Amino acid sequence: MKRQLSSRRRVHAFSLIELMVVIGIMVVLAGLLISALPGIQSRVNRQKVEALLAEIEGGLSKYEVDHGIYPQNRMESGNRDGVGVEGASVLYKHLSGDYDEDGAVDFEQNEKVYIPKLAYEENEDARAPRSLFIGGEYMVIDSYGDPLRYIADPPNIPQDERQTMNPTYDLWSIAGADPTDPEEQAKHITNWQAN
Numbered sequence: 001m002k003r004q005l006s007s008r009r010r011v012h013a014f015s016l017i018e019l020m021v022v023i024g025i026m027v028v029l030a031g032l033l034i035s036a037l038p039g040i041q042s043r044v045n046r047q048k049v050e051a052l053l054a055e056i057e058g059g060l061s062k063y064e065v066d067h068g069i070y071p072q073n074r075m076e077s078g079n080r081d082g083v084g085v086e087g088a089s090v091l092y093k094h095l096s097g098d099y100d101e102d103g104a105v106d107f108e109q110n111e112k113v114y115i116p117k118l119a120y121e122e123n124e125d126a127r128a129p130r131s132l133f134i135g136g137e138y139m140v141i142d143s144y145g146d147p148l149r150y151i152a153d154p155p156n157i158p159q160d161e162r163q164t165m166n167p168t169y170d171l172w173s174i175a176g177a178d179p180t181d182p183e184e185q186a187k188h189i190t191n192w193q194a195n
Helices: 002-008 016-067 080-096 182-187
Strands: 131-134 137-140 149-152 169-173
Touching: 016 080, 016 169, 080 137, 080 149
Parallel strands: none
Antiparallel strands: 131 137, 149 169
C-alpha cells in the first residue's frame, strides 16, 4: 500500500535536459530574428520613401494643374546631385504653403498647401519628420534623413538639351547610399526607369 501512495505523489516536471533544449531553440530563434531586423528596417524605410515620393508626385501634379508648370529647378552646373539637393528646398517652398520659409504655412497670404503636414512646424516633433532645417534652408527629407532630390526642366526644351531622365521632372531619394559613388546609385529610389 505504501508503494501505491508514493507513485501517486510523484510530481511530473521537465528535466534539466529538456529545459536546456527549449532554451537553446529560443536562443537560435532570437538570433535569427535579430539578424533579420536590419533587412526588415531597410525594406520599411524603402516603402516609406516610395510612399513619400508618390505623395510628392501627387502634390506636384496638383501644383502643375494650378500653375501650368512644375516648380523649376534646372541644373546649370554639372553637379546633378547638388542641384537635386537644392530641389528639396524648392519642393518644400512650393508644396508646403510656406513661401516665406519661416517654417509655418502662410495662411494669412492664402497660400495653397499641396501636401498637408509638410511644413516644418507641423511635423518637427513627428517620429518621422518630412522636412528639416538644413544649411539655412527648409528641405523635404526622406525616411533616411537625407534631402529628397528634385530637378525640373522648363517646358518645351528640346530632347537633346534636357537634363532630366523624365520629360517633366526627376524626383529621387538616395536611400541612405553614398551620392558620390556611382556603384551605389542602384540603391536610389527614383521616378524613372534605369537603363
